[in-house]
Amino acid sequence: xxxxxxxxxxxxxxxxxxxxxxxxxxxxxxxxxxRHLHALxxxxxxxxxxxxxxxxxxxxxxxxxxxxxxxxxxxxxDAEDAVNARTLKPTGTxxxxxxxxxxxxxxxxxxxxxxxxxxxxxxxxxxxxxxLDIIDNNIDVAIRTREFEPxxxxxxxxxxxxxxxxxxxxRYLAKHGRPQTPEDLARNHQLLIxxxxxxxxxxxxxxxGVETTVQVKGLVESNDGQVxxxxxxxGLGILILPxxxxxxxxxxxxxxxxxxEWDLPRLTVNLAYPSRKHLSAKVRTFIDFMAEHFVMLNYExxxxxxxxxx
Numbered sequence: 001x002x003x004x005x006x007x008x009x010x011x012x013x014x015x016x017x018x019x020x021x022x023x024x025x026x027x028x029x030x031x032x033x034x035r036h037l038h039a040l041x042x043x044x045x046x047x048x049x050x051x052x053x054x055x056x057x058x059x060x061x062x063x064x065x066x067x068x069x070x071x072x073x074x075x076x077x078d079a080e081d082a083v084n085a086r087t088l089k090p091t092g093t094x095x096x097x098x099x100x101x102x103x104x105x106x107x108x109x110x111x112x113x114x115x116x117x118x119x120x121x122x123x124x125x126x127x128x129x130x131x132l133d134i135i136d137n138n139i140d141v142a143i144r145t146r147e148f149e150p151x152x153x154x155x156x157x158x159x160x161x162x163x164x165x166x167x168x169x170x171r172y173l174a175k176h177g178r179p180q181t182p183e184d185l186a187r188n189h190q191l192l193i194x195x196x197x198x199x200x201x202x203x204x205x206x207x208x209g210v211e212t213t214v215q216v217k218g219l220v221e222s223n224d225g226q227v228x229x230x231x232x233x234x235g236l237g238i239l240i241l242p243x244x245x246x247x248x249x250x251x252x253x254x255x256x257x258x259x260x261e262w263d264l265p266r267l268t269v270n271l272a273y274p275s276r277k278h279l280s281a282k283v284r285t286f287i288d289f290m291a292e293h294f295v296m297l298n299y300e301x302x303x304x305x306x307x308x309x310x
Contacts (some may be wrong), residue, residue, distance in 0.1 A: 010049075017056055018056060019034065044065070093122045096141050096274070120287050134151070138172070154273070160269050164242050172236070181259075185214055191218045
């Protein structure tokens with residue numbers, strides 16, 4: 001048990017960069033945490049952690065040992081998860097990573113139903129518009145809009161496809177009119193640009209096998225879709241975001257789609273999670289819960305069809 005506690009403590013120190021935060025995470029006193037770390041270094045005969053007045057950091061030996069320690073703890077977790085999976089009693093903290101927009105529209109509204117169904121699971125939602133490293137950040141499940149992961153240790157499960165649409169508020173359209181062609185966007189309109197999109201200043205449209213590319217600039221630019229959505233609702237410009245963000249606004253008439261006969265490159269909404277022989281019950285139940293929800297609400301059809309067909 002002491003060796004297990006030492007490994008847990010060391011990994012927490014590495015991930016939090018603080019002995020006190022690691023102690024808090026493991027419900028230890030600072031003194032007990034310091035003893036565990038000292039005992040581990042004494043047993044290994046090596047210095048793993050260096051401290052100065054400003055920060056704590058791992059030595060080269062500590063960095064090498066960190067990977068091995070994580071693997072050992074992961075193997076133990078896999079063994080426990082295999083038992084949990086068989087007993088169907090998900091427990092523990094489920095760590096989810098997703099963009100702020102997806103979290104607000106498609107995770108937060110489901111938390112009540114999921115936690116009521118699985119009351120022994122607590123949920124931590126980490127919002128980030130850049131993709132966090134799943135392994136390094138101890139993420140259980142991440143929502144991604146790319147087809148594959150560069151890390152072969154990550155499994156990807158498709159949830160739904162989604163178009164990217166141009167929408168604007170009735171207020172904006174009353175003042176500026178509707179674009180009639182993709183080229184009108186660059187000449188006569190104000191655009192709201194999501195800077196984390198692939199090639200955000202280049203819009204590649206296709207229609208009936210014909211492709212046209214328009215170079216654009218934004219009146220307002222942001223790395224967060226909710227900032228741009230708020231600006232669009234206020235009549236500031238034309239929004240370019242995935243359907244899963246703006247669908248309810250279109251249904252309510254707050255935003256109006258335009259150039260709908262043209263397609264921008266589509267995205268795929270996926271679940272990404274560490275590839276392990278035994279998925280923990282909390283991860284497996286959340287994956288199944290999300291897939292069930294997407295099918296029930298028919299998101300694939302809603303998000304990939306033309307708006308008049310939904």
